[in-house]
Amino acid sequence: xxxxxxxxxxxxxxxxxxxxxxxxxxxxxxxxxxxxxxxxxxxxxxxxxxxxxxxxxxxxxxxxxxxxxxxxxxxxxxxxxxxxxxxxxxxxxxxxxxxxxxxxxxxxxxxxxxxxxxxxxxxxxxxxxxxxxxxxxxxxxxxxxxxxxxxxxxxxxxxxxxxxxxxxxxxxxxxxxxxxxxxxxxxxxxxxxxxxxxxxxxxxxxxxxxxx
Amino acid sequence: xxxxxxxxxxxxxxxxxxxxxxxxxxxxxxxxxxxxxxxxxxxxxxxxxxxxxxxxxxxxxxxxxxxxxxxxxxxxxxxxxxxxxxxxxxxxxxxxxxxxxxxxxxxxxxxxxxxxxxxxxxxxxxxxxxxxxxxxxxxxxxxxxxxxxxxxxxxxxxxxxxxxxxxxxxxxxxxxxxxxxxxxxxxxxxxxxxxxxxxxxxxxxxxxxxxx
DNA sequence: TAGATTGTTAATCGATTAACAATC
DNA sequence: TAGATTGTTAATCGATTAACAATC
Numbered sequence: 001x002x003x004x005x006x007x008x009x010x011x012x013x014x015x016x017x018x019x020x021x022x023x024x025x026x027x028x029x030x031x032x033x034x035x036x037x038x039x040x041x042x043x044x045x046x047x048x049x050x051x052x053x054x055x056x057x058x059x060x061x062x063x064x065x066x067x068x069x070x071x072x073x074x075x076x077x078x079x080x081x082x083x084x085x086x087x088x089x090x091x092x093x094x095x096x097x098x099x100x101x102x103x104x105x106x107x108x109x110x111x112x113x114x115x116x117x118x119x120x121x122x123x124x125x126x127x128x129x130x131x132x133x134x135x136x137x138x139x140x141x142x143x144x145x146x147x148x149x150x151x152x153x154x155x156x157x158x159x160x161x162x163x164x165x166x167x168x169x170x171x172x173x174x175x176x177x178x179x180x181x182x183x184x185x186x187x188x189x190x191x192x193x194x195x196x197x198x199x200x201x202x203x204x205x206x207x208x209x210x211x212x
Numbered sequence: 213x214x215x216x217x218x219x220x221x222x223x224x225x226x227x228x229x230x231x232x233x234x235x236x237x238x239x240x241x242x243x244x245x246x247x248x249x250x251x252x253x254x255x256x257x258x259x260x261x262x263x264x265x266x267x268x269x270x271x272x273x274x275x276x277x278x279x280x281x282x283x284x285x286x287x288x289x290x291x292x293x294x295x296x297x298x299x300x301x302x303x304x305x306x307x308x309x310x311x312x313x314x315x316x317x318x319x320x321x322x323x324x325x326x327x328x329x330x331x332x333x334x335x336x337x338x339x340x341x342x343x344x345x346x347x348x349x350x351x352x353x354x355x356x357x358x359x360x361x362x363x364x365x366x367x368x369x370x371x372x373x374x375x376x377x378x379x380x381x382x383x384x385x386x387x388x389x390x391x392x393x394x395x396x397x398x399x400x401x402x403x404x405x406x407x408x409x410x411x412x413x414x415x416x417x418x419x420x421x422x423x424x
Numbered sequence: 425t426a427g428a429t430t431g432t433t434a435a436t437c438g439a440t441t442a443a444c445a446a447t448c
Numbered sequence: 449t450a451g452a453t454t455g456t457t458a459a460t461c462g463a464t465t466a467a468c469a470a471t472c
Contacts, residue, residue, distance in 0.1 A: 005420070006417070007438075007439065008422060009438090009439065009440090010439090011413050011414070011420070012406070012410055014409070014410075014413060015403070015405065015409035016406065018409065019388065019389075019405075033452085033454085034454075035453080042390075043440095044440075044441060044442090045453095046441050046442065047439090047440060047441075049453090049454065050439095050440080050441090050455085050456080052454095052455095053454090053455055053456075057454080059453075059454050059455080060447090060448060060453085061447045061448045061452080061453055061454040061455080062447070062452045062454075063448065063452080063453070064452090064453065064454080077413070078409050078412055078413045078416075079412045079413060079415065079416040080409065084412065084415075093308060094309045094313070096305060096309070097308070097309040098404075101305060101306070101404065103388055103404055103405050104404075104405050104408060145415065146411070146415070169415040170411045170414065170415040172407070172408060172411055176231065176315055177231075178254075183423070184418045184419075184421075185418070186411060186414035186415060186418055186421040187411075187423075188407055188408070188410055188414070190402065190404070190407055191227070192310075192313065192315055192316075192402070193227065193231075194224070194227035194228060194231070195384070195400055195402055196316060196384060196400070197226070197227035197230065197290050197292065198223060198224055198226075198400055199358070199382045199383075199384055199398060199399075199400035200290055200291045200292065200296065200382070201223050201226060201290045201291060202223070202382065202398035202400070203291065203296075203357070203381040203382040203398060204290075204291040205218075206381075206396045206397070207396075208217070208223070209396075209398040210220060211395070211399075212390065219462075219463065221462090221463065221464090222463090245428085245430085246429075246430075247429080255464095256464075256466090257429095258464075258465050258466065258467090259463090259465075261429090261430065261431065261432085262431085262432080262463095262464080262465090265430090265432075269430080272429085272430075272471090272472060273428080273431080273470070273471045273472045274427070274428045274429050274471070274472040275428080275472065276428090276429065276430080277430090
């Protein structure tokens with residue numbers, strides 16, 4: 001496992017491999033060659049082989065890759081073989097959508113707490129939303145791995161400042177701003193407006209659009 | 213305007229320039245050099261100058277860039293000087309979050325219709341959700357520029373197939389799958405799970421994380 | 425004019441693709 | 449063994465950074 005210097009481009013393809021392999025597995029397909037995967041994913045076979053070999057030799061010459069084995073390997077590479085404790089800060093439309101999103105395995109993502117401006121009960125009493133005033137104390141008393149930030153941009157940095165020294169391992173930021181946290185804590189941004197604006201640019205310049 | 217071959221990397225920075233320049237303008241700052249912008253954005257001054265010069269010479273030697281002028285230029289480059297008609301297909305958590313999202317200028321994005329499995333009224337009667345059966349006919353009778361796809365992945369391709377020949381100009385896809393549409397229609401994907409999984413990878417390998 | 429900063433070309437760096445020997 | 453396909457090195461391509469002449 002030469003994990004020394006995996007490029008961001010490779011890292012962002014890992015979840016895609018996971019997705020395509022999961023689909024293949026669900027279709028009952030047991031083996032796949034880099035050539036076949038290439039047709040499905042749109043990546044070149046060469047790129048697929050090189051990507052995978054950053055993490056080890058998962059294939060078999062003359063045969064290809066066993067779908068389930070490769071999928072399980074990628075699960076471990078990404079870290080999806082573990083559970084994660086989550087706190088959602090900001091329980092507006094996006095916070096609620098994330099809370100209820102069925103797209104990820106809910107067994108693996110354990111929402112420990114939900115925070116907003118004040119205490120209240122949401123979703124017919126099923127969710128106890130806590131005041132943001134209690135957030136720092138909560139982080140001290142609970143091991144929160146992932147903080148999901150869905151607060152307005154004015155508040156995003158204030159909340160981020162509360163994470164210092166709390167053993168939070170990552171921030172998933174939906175606020176339309178770039179927050180600063182400890183250097184060793186990764187931040188993954190979902191900037192909805194930027195995504196929409198990129199689409200609009202290509203709508204006006206479709207000849208420049210390159211699929212995928 | 214040499215728009216011949218703008219690289220995707222440059223295009224994705226345009227909304228970021230727009231965001232930073234908007235902030236600067238709101239702070240009342242009138243001029244900025246590429247050096248100063250570099251400190252704010254984290255891009256190199258060289259990159260900023262080169263990015264902008266793909267679209268024209270917006271600066272003034274020895275002075276820098278006028279914030280408002282540059283912002284307005286970028287608005288036009290992206291295409292944010294126009295209005296867009298939007299249809300939201302899928303009115304679950306994410307569809308609703310997009311519908312109500314305040315992050316983008318609602319005057320520019322005109323939601324013409326909302327579609328889901330069946331007719332009903334949502335949000336205290338304020339939103340008439342229409343059955344997906346009426347979607348194709350709706351597209352024929354209305355100029356929909358942007359289709360926001362927030363349906364389950366099994367339905368995403370079916371809905372995409374309805375867009376053929378309907379003069380839709382772009383698809384903003386939240387379904388965790390890659391949909392196929394006409395080659396000249398750009399598709400911008402928001403794959404939430406992939407974003408979260410990328411974060412998790414870096415949480416397990418923080419030394420590989422490169423800010424931004 | 426002198427100082428500052430752009431616009432632009434050239435050099436570097438990194439990521440993708442091609443090629444092929446290794447091997448199942 | 450022969451055919452297929454990987455793992456890996458080398459070649460290419462593209463994007464970023466550096467440098468500097470142009471010019472405000």
